Amino acid sequence: MKLDVNALGTFYRMAREGAGLAAGRLTHMTDVETRVGVTKLNFMRGREIRRDFADSSEKVGVRVELTGAIEGQSVIVFERENALRIVETLVTESEADEFDEMNRSAATEVGQIMNNGFIDGWADVLETVIDVSTPEFVQGQSADPFLGDIEGAGDEELALLFQSNIEAVGTEVGFHHYLFPTRESMADLLDQLRTSDGIEYDKLDGFDRMAERGAEEIAETATTLTGIETSVDIRRLNFLSLEAIPEQVADERLVGVAFEFDGVPSGYLLFLFDEESANEIIDAMVPTGGSAAGGDDGYDEMGRSAITELGNIMASGFLDGWANVLDTTIDHSTPEFIHDIGAAAVDPVVIQLGENQEFAFVFDTVITADGREFDCEVYAIPDESDLERALNDLDVDRIEDTPTTADFQQVNET
Numbered sequence: 001m002k003l004d005v006n007a008l009g010t011f012y013r014m015a016r017e018g019a020g021l022a023a024g025r026l027t028h029m030t031d032v033e034t035r036v037g038v039t040k041l042n043f044m045r046g047r048e049i050r051r052d053f054a055d056s057s058e059k060v061g062v063r064v065e066l067t068g069a070i071e072g073q074s075v076i077v078f079e080r081e082n083a084l085r086i087v088e089t090l091v092t093e094s095e096a097d098e099f100d101e102m103n104r105s106a107a108t109e110v111g112q113i114m115n116n117g118f119i120d121g122w123a124d125v126l127e128t129v130i131d132v133s134t135p136e137f138v139q140g141q142s143a144d145p146f147l148g149d150i151e152g153a154g155d156e157e158l159a160l161l162f163q164s165n166i167e168a169v170g171t172e173v174g175f176h177h178y179l180f181p182t183r184e185s186m187a188d189l190l191d192q193l194r195t196s197d198g199i200e201y202d203k204l205d206g207f208d209r210m211a212e213r214g215a216e217e218i219a220e221t222a223t224t225l226t227g228i229e230t231s232v233d234i235r236r237l238n239f240l241s242l243e244a245i246p247e248q249v250a251d252e253r254l255v256g257v258a259f260e261f262d263g264v265p266s267g268y269l270l271f272l273f274d275e276e277s278a279n280e281i282i283d284a285m286v287p288t289g290g291s292a293a294g295g296d297d298g299y300d301e302m303g304r305s306a307i308t309e310l311g312n313i314m315a316s317g318f319l320d321g322w323a324n325v326l327d328t329t330i331d332h333s334t335p336e337f338i339h340d341i342g343a344a345a346v347d348p349v350v351i352q353l354g355e356n357q358e359f360a361f362v363f364d365t366v367i368t369a370d371g372r373e374f375d376c377e378v379y380a381i382p383d384e385s386d387l388e389r390a391l392n393d394l395d396v397d398r399i400e401d402t403p404t405t406a407d408f409q410q411v412n413e414t
Contacts, residue, residue, distance in 0.1 A: 001187040002198035005384050008041060008239050009359050010125065010193050011162070015039045015179075018121025019164040022177070025117045026166065029110065030089045037165035039244065043208060043237040044161050046147075052176075053143035060099065060139040061146050062111020066119065069128035070189065072181035073150050074119060076111040080139070082175065083107050099139065108137045118164070118177055126189075150180045160186060199391045206396035207387075208237050210325050211380065213399070215365040217317040218378065222367060225310055226284040230367050230376075238362045242350050245362065245379075246343030250274065254345045255299070256338040257311025261319055263330035264393070265386035268349045269318065270379040271311045272338070277375050282306045299339060308335040318380065325398050326390055349381065357384050 016039050023034040053059065058080040066072050078086070084097065087106045099107065112135040123130045138145045162179035181189075190198070219230045255278035259269045273281065282299075285306040299307070312335045323330040338345050353360060363380040382390070 001190060001201040002194060003190050003201060004194045004196045004198040005359060006195040007190045007193035011041055012241060014122045014125040015162045015164055017125050018118035019166060021121045022114045022117030023166045025113050029113060030086060033169040034166055035169055037167050039164045041239040042161040042163050048236055050143040056141050058141055060107060062108055062115060063136045063138055064115050065133040066130055068130045069126055070122060070130050070181055071185040074115045075146055075178045076114045076175055077146060078175045086110055104137050108135050111135055199388055202396060203391040203394050206394055206399055207391055210322060210399050211363045214318040214321045217321050218314045219367050221314050221317045225313060226281055228284055239359060241358060242354050242360055245350055246346050249342050249346055251342040253341050255307060256345055257308050258336045258338055259315050259332045261330050261332040264328050265382035265390045267382035269315055271314060272345060272377045274375060278307055281310060304337050308337050311335050326394060361387060
């Protein structure tokens with residue numbers, strides 16, 4: 001199975017169109033204004049998909065099976081309380097505190113209409129027909145009732161997952177949508193949509209594993225440098241429009257370090273911390289007084305130096321690991337300190353990439369400290385043409401055997 005950016009771009013537009021139709025139909029049914037949140041194509045292993053369901057909260061959903069131009073499973077998932085709020089707007093005599101036969105029927109109808117909205121959007125973009133089975137109501141506190149028997153959702157399998165979020169304006173009602181196409185169905189569609197020789201899907205799987213190793217190297221480096229025990233918490237590879245990247249970033253003041261890297265591939269690398277995490281790092285690295293006080297951006301010289309030094313060392317480990325596996329050279333720029341609110345922290349990168357491309361693969365990693373506040377979001381955003389060349393040259397057998405360690409030079413920011 002081969003893919004390219006044109007084919008994935010069509011899938012992305014298909015997902016956005018479907019989300020728009022689903023949101024409109026939810027508004028029509030409930031008379032509640034809705035909006036489409038971030039739409040992404042995720043390349044995720046089954047263990048990470050299951051982590052989305054691991055908060056032990058009760059969820060309900062509606063599953064349908066697809067045949068025709070796309071084969072697989074489409075699943076709408078609500079938090080239980082959100083589903084009950086929607087049912088309450090449709091069934092006036094509902095007690096809205098449990099899913100009796102009447103409430104299950106209403107929730108199933110909503111889920112079916114939402115699924116059909118997504119699927120009609122995909123069919124419109126593909127100019128084809130997709131058939132839908134009778135809906136199945138599911139509920140539970142883990143992923144198994146929703147995903148247990150779905151092809152491609154095994155723990156170590158890298159699944160191509162369509163994920164959309166729709167929110168009700170002014171309320172907490174919203175839901176997630178997942179599409180799990182079968183591998184054979186995806187291969188047929190990709191062959192129809194590709195405009196280049198493309199990339200073998202197994203190469204993308206290998207690059208994901210390579211990025212995962214790079215993330216592990218970052219965690220080890222952070223542990224060594226700060227003395228704070230850290231670990232890789234979440235790993236996924238997203239394909240999304242550049243304009244959607246700022247929507248993913250928390251709407252709060254962030255501290256970070258940005259790099260441009262050059263080679264095969266080239267692109268941008270960002271490490272973003274919330275202010276509390278940044279202050280924990282500074283306290284650990286500069287116990288004699290680095291602080292978030294002083295300087296035009298609110299951080300004194302020692303505080304800025306601590307953050308940029310950590311970012312520089314983590315970047316070296318991440319990118320040198322890539323270069324070792326790809327048997328190439330990747331250089332990165334001097335670190336650029338960032339202290340800004342939400343989307344503004346990533347806008348400069350998005351603007352520069354947007355001059356040459358519409359979509360991006362984003363390696364999105366969260367590094368978490370054990371027992372202390374230290375959350376780091378890592379965005380590695382390669383140039384799409386460079387990435388295709390790098391993947392085509394990738395020897396997946398080298399990934400597990402090639403060391404990712406590197407020698408680091410400390411950088412002091414003045």
